Amino acid sequence: MSEAYREMWENLNLDLAAHDGLLSVLGKFYGDIYMSQQGRLKGMEYLDFVLSEVHGLRIKELQDAKAQGRKIVGTFCVFVPEELALAVDAVQVGLCAGADAGREAAETLVPRNTCALIKSFIGFKLARLCPYTESCDLIVGETTCDGKKKAYEAFAEHAPMHIMEVPQTKTEAARALWKAEVLRYMEKLEELTGKKVTAENLAAAIKTVNARRRALQRLNALRAAVPAPISGRDVLLINQVSFYDDPVRFTASINTLCDQLEERIKAGDGVAPADAPRVMLSGCPMAVPNWKLPYVIESSGAVIVGEESCIGTRNTRDLTDESGLTLEQMIDALCDRYMKIDCACFTPNAERLDNVESMARDLKVDGVIQYALMFCQPYAHEGIKVERRLTAGGIPSMSLETDYSMEDVEQLKTRVEAFLETVR
Amino acid sequence: MILGIDIGSRSIEVVGMAGGEVVEKRRAPTTFNPVAQVRALLDGLSARRAVATGYGRKLVQDLDLGFPVETITEIKAHGLGAAHHFPEGRTVLDIGGQDTKAIALLPGGRVGKFEMNDRCAAGTGKFLEYTAQIFQIPVQEFGLYALGGDAPPIINSMCTVFAETEATSLMAQGVRPENIALGLHLSIARRTANMLQRVGLAFPLIFVGGVAHNPCMRRLLAEQTGTVEGETLLVPAEPDMTGALGAALWGETLARS
Numbered sequence: 092m093s094e095a096y097r098e099m100w101e102n103l104n105l106d107l108a109a110h111d112g113l114l115s116v117l118g119k120f121y122g123d124i125y126m127s128q129q130g131r132l133k134g135m136e137y138l139d140f141v142l143s144e145v146h147g148l149r150i151k152e153l154q155d156a157k158a159q160g161r162k163i164v165g166t167f168c169v170f171v172p173e174e175l176a177l178a179v180d181a182v183q184v185g186l187c188a189g190a191d192a193g194r195e196a197a198e199t200l201v202p203r204n205t206c207a208l209i210k211s212f213i214g215f216k217l218a219r220l221c222p223y224t225e226s227c228d229l230i231v232g233e234t235t236c237d238g239k240k241k242a243y244e245a246f247a248e249h250a251p252m253h254i255m256e257v258p259q260t261k262t263e264a265a266r267a268l269w270k271a272e273v274l275r276y277m278e279k280l281e282e283l284t285g286k287k288v289t290a291e292n293l294a295a296a297i298k299t300v301n302a303r304r305r306a307l308q309r310l311n312a313l314r315a316a317v318p319a320p321i322s323g324r325d326v327l328l329i330n331q332v333s334f335y336d337d338p339v340r341f342t343a344s345i346n347t348l349c350d351q352l353e354e355r356i357k358a359g360d361g362v363a364p365a366d367a368p369r370v371m372l373s374g375c376p377m378a379v380p381n382w383k384l385p386y387v388i389e390s391s392g393a394v395i396v397g398e399e400s401c402i403g404t405r406n407t408r409d410l411t412d413e414s415g416l417t418l419e420q421m422i423d424a425l426c427d428r429y430m431k432i433d434c435a436c437f438t439p440n441a442e443r444l445d446n447v448e449s450m451a452r453d454l455k456v457d458g459v460i461q462y463a464l465m466f467c468q469p470y471a472h473e474g475i476k477v478e479r480r481l482t483a484g485g486i487p488s489m490s491l492e493t494d495y496s497m498e499d500v501e502q503l504k505t506r507v508e509a510f511l512e513t514v515r
Numbered sequence: 516m517i518l519g520i521d522i523g524s525r526s527i528e529v530v531g532m533a534g535g536e537v538v539e540k541r542r543a544p545t546t547f548n549p550v551a552q553v554r555a556l557l558d559g560l561s562a563r564r565a566v567a568t569g570y571g572r573k574l575v576q577d578l579d580l581g582f583p584v585e586t587i588t589e590i591k592a593h594g595l596g597a598a599h600h601f602p603e604g605r606t607v608l609d610i611g612g613q614d615t616k617a618i619a620l621l622p623g624g625r626v627g628k629f630e631m632n633d634r635c636a637a638g639t640g641k642f643l644e645y646t647a648q649i650f651q652i653p654v655q656e657f658g659l660y661a662l663g664g665d666a667p668p669i670i671n672s673m674c675t676v677f678a679e680t681e682a683t684s685l686m687a688q689g690v691r692p693e694n695i696a697l698g699l700h701l702s703i704a705r706r707t708a709n710m711l712q713r714v715g716l717a718f719p720l721i722f723v724g725g726v727a728h729n730p731c732m733r734r735l736l737a738e739q740t741g742t743v744e745g746e747t748l749l750v751p752a753e754p755d756m757t758g759a760l761g762a763a764l765w766g767e768t769l770a771r772s
Contacts, residue, residue, distance in 0.1 A: 492633070502633065509590035513625070513627070513628075
């Protein structure tokens with residue numbers, strides 16, 4: 092695809108040589124981890140196509156949207172309400188943050204012991220490797236951890252930023268702060284696009300985003316079947332793609348895939364043997380192409396049946412109430428929905444423990460593997476609490492800390508295999 | 516005969532079992548050609564099946580040895596092997612060439628909970644081997660040498676390279692080399708005791724892996740964990756064969772089922 096999009100990438104000021112290198116590594120990685128899987132569903136071809144065009148056709152679509160006067164908004168977090176961007180006819184996309192790119196450059200802006208995700212989004216920008224970041228008219232950051240909030244200060248020197256202050260408690264005062272932030276963001280979007288958020292366009296946007304959440308909820312519910320009908324790698328990919336694909340097209344494709352999954356379940360077919368250990372992943376988000384740990388787990392004979400993560404159920408579990416009639420009611424419904432997110436940035440965050448445990452039970456898992464990015468304090472802290480809760484509930488669990496490098500793959504394999512030996 | 520093959524980062528061990536008895540024991544350094552070393556070790560042995568463990572466990576599966584080869588992790592192998600020697604054992608510590616593992620044992624040698632050092636070789640046999648070089652002493656004699664110390668300085672760094680820096684600067688301050696060697700051993704014993712606490716250290720503690728040969732490590736580990744050698748701290752006669760033994764035992768279990 093590289094020749095067809097060369098001019099577009101050049102216009103986006105990408106470092107073409109480095110970008111070619113990135114795409115070839117990504118392509119090989121994808122081939123090894125995804126195309127090698129047995130018994131994939133036909134519905135996955137759509138995702139293979141979307142991923143093969145992740146820096147091509149999708150970017151072309153964004154450029155076409157820009158040519159029509161639409162604005163592109165980039166985000167890093169499930170707290171940024173996509174409903175508002177859609178209401179003013181903007182396109183919201185997640186940005187590159189899942190590969191070890193531009194690390195040396197990133198370490199000139201943020202400390203070395205910063206998590207891989209933060210270093211990656213800074214690195215992608217400084218190394219001019221992410222066509223999404225380069226397409227954005229606005230990038231929305233959020234204060235979900237110290238690493239991110241300080242990184243955005245540095246990042247703002249390189250990109251047009253708007254920062255939302257995410258509260259850290261769930262009190263009434265916090266809810267009021269969050270509502271003020273949602274309104275401030277709405278004004279920012281109105282100023283950017285020259286369009287007003289109305290009850291009509293917001294209601295439609297809420298329906299669009301809820302429909303996508305419902306499709307993903309349906310997908311997650313189907314995974315409770317034994318044997319599991321789809322690999323965890325594939326569902327992770329679906330969740331990852333949900334952040335940058337067109338929401339309406341994506342929703343239709345996932346519902347089609349779910350139809351196929353239902354047939355497969357009815358036929359008693361699984362992607363792994365019925366006695367394969369069922370594992371749930373819990374913790375930090377995994378941006379494309381961070382597939383290392385899921386690959387290690389599934390190539391060790393287990394099947395991942397759930398992702399308790401921002402790239403997983405944390406992004407899809409709660410819907411926005413659609414019954415609001417006035418703009419005010421809808422904004423309140425949005426605020427309520429987003430305040431239910433059980434991000435590790437909240438203190439206390441007891442609901443996450445309940446959510447992890449009930450998800451593990453609903454999905455009939457044999458064990459939970461907690462994933463924390465090295466230097467991610469909030470999830471590392473909660474890992475201790477989650478482990479204690481799961482142990483008390485008789486659910487085996489293990490915590491792993493890693494980053495985007497490949498040097499620890501063998502150590503990870505040994506730990507994962509040993510964990511699977513204990514749950515078999 | 517059923518074989519257990521433990522391919523570690525430093526050495527390869529083979530245990531052959533027949534009718535529940537160990538009938539064969541072999542050992543060789545891993546080198547940079549572990550496949551050739553395994554082939555040489557297995558020369559002349561005929562087996563019904565084998566179980567491989569350790570870092571190189573996947574290598575054996577591709578060797579086409581003429582009998583089935585399964586793999587288990589070194590965590591499971593050490594659990595089984597340690598419990599075979601001492602069925603009353605509750606916790607296992609394995610300090611190998613590249614890895615340290617603390618394992619809480621369930622009845623029958625099954626693994627309850629385990630902890631493992633991360634990607635760095637801090638506190639492993641490699642650490643001792645590397646620091647022994649500073650003293651120009653063979654690693655096998657390093658423990659005895661360290662027992663000649665009586666006032667160990669606190670060595671803070673567990674990073675092999677930084678520990679060397681610390682040891683070098685202590686030498687420059689005129690600290691007795693035996694004391695520095697003792698300090699280096701103590702830093703491992705402390706770290707290891709912490710790891711054991713994290714899996715819920717219960718007694719008796721079984722100490723296996725090549726480093727269990729080291730008398731200084733045994734003494735310091737007993738001090739740090741409040742155990743008594745021979746009572747609550749148990750070391751099999753050939754601690755480095757434990758992984759291969761556990762693998763062979765698992766092979767017997769598989770053969771029975």
